[in-house]
Amino acid sequence: xxxxxxxxxxxxxxxxxxxxxxxxxxxxxxPILTIGLKLFDGPGESWTHIVDYLLYDYLENSILxxxxxxxxxxVFGVSTAWxxxxxxxxxxxxxxxxxxxxxxxxxxxxxYAYAGVFGYSGLLQNLTExxxxxxxxxxxMNIYGLSFVLSMSLFPYVYVSSRTFFLAQATNLLEAxxxxxxxxxxxxxxxxxxxxxxxxxxxxxxxxxxxxNDYGAASYYGVNTFTTGIFRSWFSLxxxxxxxxxxxxxxxxxxxxxxxxxxxxxxxxxxSPKSSKKNYNSRIKPRKKNQILFSIFCSIPVLxxxxxxxxxxxxxxxxxxxxxxxxxxxxxxxxSFVIAFxxxxxxxxxxxxxxxxxxxNKIDLLKTSSKLGILGYAIPxxxxxIGVLIPSLTLDKWLIEHKITSKLILNATLIALIYGYVVRFxxxxxxxxxxxxxxxxxxxxxxxxxxGEGNFKTFFRIEFPLIRTGLLSAFILVFIDILKELxxxxxxxxxxxxxxxxxxxxxxxxxxxxxxxxxxxxxILTALIPAIFLNKLLLKNASDS
Amino acid sequence: xxxxLNIENLSKSFDQGKVKALDGVSFYVNKGDICAVVxxxxxxxxxxxxxxxGLEELDEGEIHIEDKLVASIKKNIAPEKRDVGMVFQxxxxxxxxxxxxxxTYGIKKSKSKKEVxxxxxxxxxxxxxxxxxxHELSGGQQQRVALARALAPNPSVLILDEPFSNLDAMMRHKxxxxxxxxxxxxxxxxxxxxxxxxxxxxxADEILILQNGRLVQKDEASALYKKPQSIYVASLFGNTIQLxxxxxxxxxxxxxxxxxxxxxxxxxxxxxxxxxxxxAEVLKRTFLGTHSQLLLKLDNGEHIxxxxxxxVLGNTLKIGFNxxxxxxxxx
Numbered sequence: 001x002x003x004x005x006x007x008x009x010x011x012x013x014x015x016x017x018x019x020x021x022x023x024x025x026x027x028x029x030x031p032i033l034t035i036g037l038k039l040f041d042g043p044g045e046s047w048t049h050i051v052d053y054l055l056y057d058y059l060e061n062s063i064l065x066x067x068x069x070x071x072x073x074x075v076f077g078v079s080t081a082w083x084x085x086x087x088x089x090x091x092x093x094x095x096x097x098x099x100x101x102x103x104x105x106x107x108x109x110x111x112y113a114y115a116g117v118f119g120y121s122g123l124l125q126n127l128t129e130x131x132x133x134x135x136x137x138x139x140x141m142n143i144y145g146l147s148f149v150l151s152m153s154l155f156p157y158v159y160v161s162s163r164t165f166f167l168a169q170a171t172n173l174l175e176a177x178x179x180x181x182x183x184x185x186x187x188x189x190x191x192x193x194x195x196x197x198x199x200x201x202x203x204x205x206x207x208x209x210x211x212x213n214d215y216g217a218a219s220y221y222g223v224n225t226f227t228t229g230i231f232r233s234w235f236s237l238x239x240x241x242x243x244x245x246x247x248x249x250x251x252x253x254x255x256x257x258x259x260x261x262x263x264x265x266x267x268x269x270x271x272s273p274k275s276s277k278k279n280y281n282s283r284i285k286p287r288k289k290n291q292i293l294f295s296i297f298c299s300i301p302v303l304x305x306x307x308x309x310x311x312x313x314x315x316x317x318x319x320x321x322x323x324x325x326x327x328x329x330x331x332x333x334x335x336s337f338v339i340a341f342x343x344x345x346x347x348x349x350x351x352x353x354x355x356x357x358x359x360x361n362k363i364d365l366l367k368t369s370s371k372l373g374i375l376g377y378a379i380p381x382x383x384x385x386i387g388v389l390i391p392s393l394t395l396d397k398w399l400i401e402h403k404i405t406s407k408l409i410l411n412a413t414l415i416a417l418i419y420g421y422v423v424r425f426x427x428x429x430x431x432x433x434x435x436x437x438x439x440x441x442x443x444x445x446x447x448x449x450x451x452g453e454g455n456f457k458t459f460f461r462i463e464f465p466l467i468r469t470g471l472l473s474a475f476i477l478v479f480i481d482i483l484k485e486l487x488x489x490x491x492x493x494x495x496x497x498x499x500x501x502x503x504x505x506x507x508x509x510x511x512x513x514x515x516x517x518x519x520x521x522x523x524i525l526t527a528l529i530p531a532i533f534l535n536k537l538l539l540k541n542a543s544d545s
Numbered sequence: 546x547x548x549x550l551n552i553e554n555l556s557k558s559f560d561q562g563k564v565k566a567l568d569g570v571s572f573y574v575n576k577g578d579i580c581a582v583v584x585x586x587x588x589x590x591x592x593x594x595x596x597x598x599g600l601e602e603l604d605e606g607e608i609h610i611e612d613k614l615v616a617s618i619k620k621n622i623a624p625e626k627r628d629v630g631m632v633f634q635x636x637x638x639x640x641x642x643x644x645x646x647x648x649t650y651g652i653k654k655s656k657s658k659k660e661v662x663x664x665x666x667x668x669x670x671x672x673x674x675x676x677x678x679x680h681e682l683s684g685g686q687q688q689r690v691a692l693a694r695a696l697a698p699n700p701s702v703l704i705l706d707e708p709f710s711n712l713d714a715m716m717r718h719k720x721x722x723x724x725x726x727x728x729x730x731x732x733x734x735x736x737x738x739x740x741x742x743x744x745x746x747x748x749a750d751e752i753l754i755l756q757n758g759r760l761v762q763k764d765e766a767s768a769l770y771k772k773p774q775s776i777y778v779a780s781l782f783g784n785t786i787q788l789x790x791x792x793x794x795x796x797x798x799x800x801x802x803x804x805x806x807x808x809x810x811x812x813x814x815x816x817x818x819x820x821x822x823x824x825a826e827v828l829k830r831t832f833l834g835t836h837s838q839l840l841l842k843l844d845n846g847e848h849i850x851x852x853x854x855x856x857v858l859g860n861t862l863k864i865g866f867n868x869x870x871x872x873x874x875x876x
Binding site: 005008009011012013362364441443444446447448449450451452453454461462465466 | 561598599600602604618619620621623624625626627629630631633634635637639640641650651653694695698
């Protein structure tokens with residue numbers, strides 16, 4: 001096709017939705033572009049020092065964390081998912097959803113709780129004393145302990161993705177394998193595990209992104225990672241340039257992970273037995289001894305990832321309730337919920353705009369690029385915070401210099417904080433909206449258009465009423481994520497505003513970790529809603545398939 | 546007669562030009578006519594009607610509706626402004642709206658909206674169903690609502706995408722006649738896509754055959770059947786046997802070499818009083834209710850399948866066909 005025809009087609013297809021889509025994409029990609037552009041300014045004074053003495057440490061710790069966590073989450077996530085999908089044993093039904101609950105415990109809260117469990121006169125010491133061992137303690141404030149708490153909080157990502165795969169798995173493959181003389185367990189390793197690889201890796205990539213994003217747990221356990229390094233460079237050394245350089249390296253690692261995940265999924269359609277309609281309709285009932293073993297094995301991650309930390313938090317809450325529960329705490333709780341509510345609304349609206357502007361736009365290149373808008377979830381909160389702070393500071397300076405305003409109107413305000421959250425959590429809202437809108441037959445909106453209604457009216461009259469469940473899931477998921485978020489909030493929150501996550505972090509940092517229990521429990525209780533919701537969704541999808 | 550729909554040199558590709566769905570298609574449909582678009586899966590039928598409706602953008606060519614240019618390389622009028630009605634394959638009834646709300650959806654005149662909708666529901670034989678929801682209707686009733694909804698705004702062109710593919714054979718036959726009687730009554734110009742040639746033969750004024758995105762023939766039903774312009778078109782409308790060299794030798798029928806010849810299965814008879822005759826050995830008899838199917842081995846070893854209503858006795862017989870029934874196409 002020659003250039004003139006291409007140009008004519010481009011001119012014909014360019015509509016107002018294309019321009020609005022560009023605007024939305026521009027708004028949500030500013031932080032990433034800022035990091036990219038700022039790299040050209042060169043690093044700060046301490047960069048050489050960091051490269052010589054700390055970078056190796058950051059890199060080594062981050063890689064070790066990734067390796068340890070990957071191992072633990074695969075062991076717990078995949079094996080429990082396989083057991084509950086394939087076998088019948090006591091408590092299986094309860095364990096199926098209990099295994100999702102650790103998702104409601106943010107890693108930093110898990111870290112505080114375990115510091116208490118293993119610490120002086122903690123749960124473990126009390127227990128061992130009763131058993132006759134005096135002063136028994138395990139130091140978990142190191143990289144191994146950090147790997148453990150991160151894994152216990154994050155393994156459900158792998159559990160959920162593997163279980164979704166196993167529930168939709170075809171029995172005929174397994175039956176064929178068994179008929180060829182391969183035992184159930186050998187079949188798992190020879191057949192099911194390789195087939196499930198794309199699903200497992202998809203969950204694992206989410207875990208690794210969260211590991212790289214973590215600040216609260218790593219800083220509390222004193223482990224130097226990229227994220228803690230970025231914080232230190234910005235706040236202790238006062239060198240945003242160095243923080244940006246570290247962010248760029250971290251971004252490259254994250255993009256590497258995304259590419260790796262995309263690469264390993266390239267043959268997904270060949271490896272997933274989607275065509276077979278026969279699902280697990282009857283689970284195998286193993287021998288009595290094995291049934292008990294399976295129940296115990298599946299209970300371990302629930303115990304470690306939810307019950308023990310929650311018990312620790314409850315004990316602390318009982319001890320500190322009268323001190324922590326005051327007007328300030330109530331106002332922080334309210335502030336947290338109001339901020340999460342407003343931001344969730346804004347994020348859901350942005351996600352809707354991104355989804356539908358992209359659909360109404362007719363230029364293919366822009367349609368493909370619209371996915372850039374949801375990249376924020378893969379980018380650690382600390383990087384987004386820096387990417388928002390720099391342009392907002394620059395704009396504020398410009399406004400003051402030109403005497404348009406006399407004080408900062410963006411930097412360290414709720415506007416900048418909400419903007420940061422929107423960039424970070426747009427994907428969380430986008431995905432349920434996209435999947436629920438994809439469930440609507442395309443011919444419904446086509447039909448409305450042929451009947452004379454434009455895009456906007458078609459949206460309000462047809463699509464909006466049909467994606468209400470998607471809207472609700474999007475809202476709840478973003479709400480909870482915002483309530484749990486720590487690094488971005490720590491950097492960007494206005495001085496006079498506080499959230500439950502930040503308050504918990506402040507208590508823990510000020511050697512008052514037991515006081516962090518009440519805000520932590522409130523976060524967990526709120527986060528339990530989507531965990532249960534997610535399980536229902538998973539079962540519904542499995543029965544649909 | 547004035548053409549309501551005029552398509553000129555229409556082309557459309559997908560996947561960045563790698564898949565050519567339509568290639569230089571030109572035709573017109575006269576006012577009030579029913580035109581069927583027939584072709585195998587992937588022949589470009591659906592792409593063609595989506596382009597006419599404005600649901601896709603063309604790569605080349607022009608589309609005119611009532612002499613108005615609605616799509617070209619420079620212009621693309623939105624579907625809502627094209628004055629086209631469409632009945633979708635799965636009906637696409639809005640699940641959260643009642644039958645009446647579905648039918649009034651596209652009617653612009655605010656005063657007489659309800660009256661027009663009720664009259665259209667009456668036309669399709671669904672009076673009394675206004676308050677029901679789509680899921681409370683049978684497949685045939687949903688089809689009628691979809692038709693009423695498309696007709697209610699009084700479009701210039703009505704498009705029907707595989708309108709009967711979701712119905713069972715009995716229902717299909719009855720509904721097909723009803724639907725096209727209604728369409729004829731309204732006088733709307735209609736274009737409908739089908740892969741079932743029986744539908745096309747039964748109701749279309751003109752049939753348009755697509756093959757690999759190209760228009761291979763457009764004619765009236767009887768002309769298409771009697772004078773197909775290619776073996777592809779011939780085989781779409783009934784079992785056709787290509788008369789290759791072996792069959793020509795067996796039947797002793799020397800035919801022109803620069804042409805491709807074929808004979809319809811039903812024109813081969815168990816009869817020796819034909820222009821071309823061959824001895825055949827019966828290899829297999831299959832009883833199919835109204836007729837039998839015979840797998841035969843000819844003198845020279847060629848195999849052929851014929852159908853017959855006559856009882857066939859013995860293991861050998863004579864079969865033949867007449868020269869007037871031979872179809873000839875240019876290579």
